[in-house]
Amino acid sequence: MPLRLPPLPALRFFEAAGRHQSFKLAAAELNVTPSAVSHGIVGLEQALGVELFVREPRGISLTVTGADYLSYVAEAFSLIAIGTQRLPNHRADRPIALSCAPTFASRWLLPRLAGFRARWPKLNVSVDTSHRQVGFPVDGFDFAIRLSRAPVAGSAWTRLFGERLVPVCSPAYLESLRGAHGNIELRHATLIHVNAASEDWQTWLDATGADGIETAGGLRVDTIQLAFEAACMGLGVALGRRPLVDSDLASGALVEACSTTVASTTAYWLVSAESADSRPELFDFKRWLVSEAEPFDMRSAATEPGSRSASN
CATH class of the missing domain: 3.40.190.10 (Periplasmic binding protein-like II)
Known part of the structure; x- marks a missing residue:
């Protein structure tokens, strides 16, 4: 007997809204209207017979049931994304996708990308500075550069510099x-x-x-x-x-x-999915970026x- 699944578009709305804790931000990410996200999630709640979000005048939050369900849905989308990435020829000509803050991009990263291109002329890089949260690998990003006091569980974190x-x-x-x-x-x-x-x-x-x-x-x-x-x-x-x-x-x-x-007390960290190092082009980019950052890391230097x- 085939598995009975909820509507997949509604699940996508739910995963994005749950990750952002916002219908508006989920709509912006998925290029739909907030109303479409809201109606899709209402339909999902009716189909499942549970309440996934608490709706209040100042915003939304996941219910206990919603938070538990989100962990399964997010993992399912991650598995689909990983499987898609491993398809033959899927990565042909696909740029390395990086998310980082605009000031970091313009003042530190972009001036160094010419050096990367000189060494790996066939590898392209896409830089996103939209400040949105990134989920690996669901959102299609390979890396993010984030300012944080310490690594956060769930992804691979490599310190760049403070x-x-x-x-x-x-x-x-x-x-x-x-x-x-x-x-x-x-x-x-x-x-x-x-x-x-x-x-x-x-x-x-x-x-x-x-x-x-x-x-x-x-x-x-x-x-x-x-x-x-x-x-x-x-x-x-x-x-x-x-x-x-x-x-x-x-x-x-x-x-x-x-x-x-x-x-x-904070530092810039290169964040990626745990499996990123298994892809040669991502391993090369990560190794290059860490080597570029090393002279600027004063953590161990006087x-x-x-x-x-x-x-x-």
Whole structure:
């Protein structure tokens, strides 16, 4: 007797909505309307005779039954994806798919991809900077680069490097902060904050012991890239994140407003499915990326003269 399965489109809606905890984000990922996702899941709940989500004015959450069912559905889709990838000629001309943050992509990854292409000219790379969650291998991604304090269970995590935090601003703005005795007075600066950053000015201030600097005001932006651009325009002092800010420091567009650097408690990690190393092209890309990152990882190296490390 053939297996009786729920409607497969509805299961796809359920898996995406459960992973994102949002009908809207699931709809954006699947290129359908939120209404279609909602109606599909209602139909699935009716077919199964159970409630999969708790619907509240501020959003949705999985029920206990829904969370348990999601683990089976997600595993089933993963198996289908893995089986599809192993079909003969399935990977022919398929690019290596990578998800990462836009600032990391533009300031660190893209400038190095020419070197990868020179060594492996037949391998193409697709970079996605949409900030969406990635499920391996269901979403079609091979790798993701994520900022985290530690690896998360369920995927293979390889450390790339941590950031070093240092105040930066334009040369002209730095001169405006110079006091009567020639000293730079950060307490008079407009601080540029990144709203979404897990570590920002308070992290640097706590680690350095600097006092008299007010963090409540200042300019607030939503990306690291915007913070660097605002600093280049002379709008204030941003918290530079080395090596992402290195190109601006090298060109002179930005200068250090204080020489004291602080090691971040987070690091960039290369994340992949457990089976990624079995594919030669993915193994080569991973090995190349880790080798490119190695000179920037200060975890085991001594900090620079005059620098301080934040405790982990």
